[in-house]
Amino acid sequence: EAGVTQSPTHLIKTRGQQATLRCSPISGHTSVYWYQQALGLGLQFLLWYDEGEERNRGNFPPRFSGRQFPNYSSELNVNALELEDSALYLCASSTVYGPTNTGELFFGEGSRLTVL
Amino acid sequence: ILNVEQSPQSLHVQEGDSTNFTCSFPSSNFYALHWYRWETAKSPEALFVMTLNGDEKKKGRISATLNTKEGYSYLYIKGSQPEDSATYLCASNFNKFYFGSGTKLNVKP
Numbered sequence: 001e002a003g004v005t006q007s008p009t010h011l012i013k014t015r016g017q018q019a020t021l022r023c024s025p026i027s028g029h030t031s032v033y034w035y036q037q038a039l040g041l042g043l044q045f046l047l048w049y050d051e052g053e054e055r056n057r058g059n060f061p062p063r064f065s066g067r068q069f070p071n072y073s074s075e076l077n078v079n080a081l082e083l084e085d086s087a088l089y090l091c092a093s094s095t096v097y098g099p100t101n102t103g104e105l106f107f108g109e110g111s112r113l114t115v116l
Numbered sequence: 117i118l119n120v121e122q123s124p125q126s127l128h129v130q131e132g133d134s135t136n137f138t139c140s141f142p143s144s145n146f147y148a149l150h151w152y153r154w155e156t157a158k159s160p161e162a163l164f165v166m167t168l169n170g171d172e173k174k175k176g177r178i179s180a181t182l183n184t185k186e187g188y189s190y191l192y193i194k195g196s197q198p199e200d201s202a203t204y205l206c207a208s209n210f211n212k213f214y215f216g217s218g219t220k221l222n223v224k225p
Contacts, residue, residue, distance in 0.1 A: 042217035104162035
């Protein structure tokens with residue numbers, strides 16, 4: 001069974017441009033999470049999607065946005081790129097949704113975004 | 117803002133040593149506590165998912181305990197091996213998964 005897949009693996013953009021990152025969850029998983037790991041920092045929660053809806057977002061500006069498609073794949077869009085957006089972006093999926101979501105997260109290998 | 121804190125930040129041990137790390141989290145509105153292992157050039161992988169106060173989980177030489185009333189979890193590794201070298205992350209689920217900054221373990225042969 002295929003794991004969580006992310007594309008592209010690497011992306012180089014310049015300041016002010018837009019970046020789009022993609023994630024395909026494990027088959028049967030309805031929840032997708034996005035995380036940012038900037039250099040020297042831990043995993044910062046960005047967004048959580050489930051059943052096509054944004055369920056929660058972290059402390060990031062509105063230029064970080066995304067969506068989840070009917071097939072549960074997801075896109076993360078970062079507009080007006082800034083140098084500090086350079087980071088590894090990890091996507092994770094899980095199968096259980098609800099107030100007691102205890103399902104483990106399955107991570108993709110990440111997309112490394114470099115902003116010049 | 118939810119703070120999940122881990123200590124120590126890094127740890128260097130000799131092969132065969134036993135070691136433990138700490139994860140602390142706010143105890144209110146608790147849903148679950150996850151531990152993940154993140155090896156270099158790989159994706160984080162789940163070790164344990166713990167939900168109940170007093171939970172103890174074990175996988176081989178690695179075990180974890182959970183105290184939801186005081187908001188902490190311990191991860192223990194017995195007889196560390198070089199292949200245990202990785203960053204160990206904990207995450208607390210409050211309708212968002214907040215991760216700690218991790219404990220980087222280096223096991224020397």
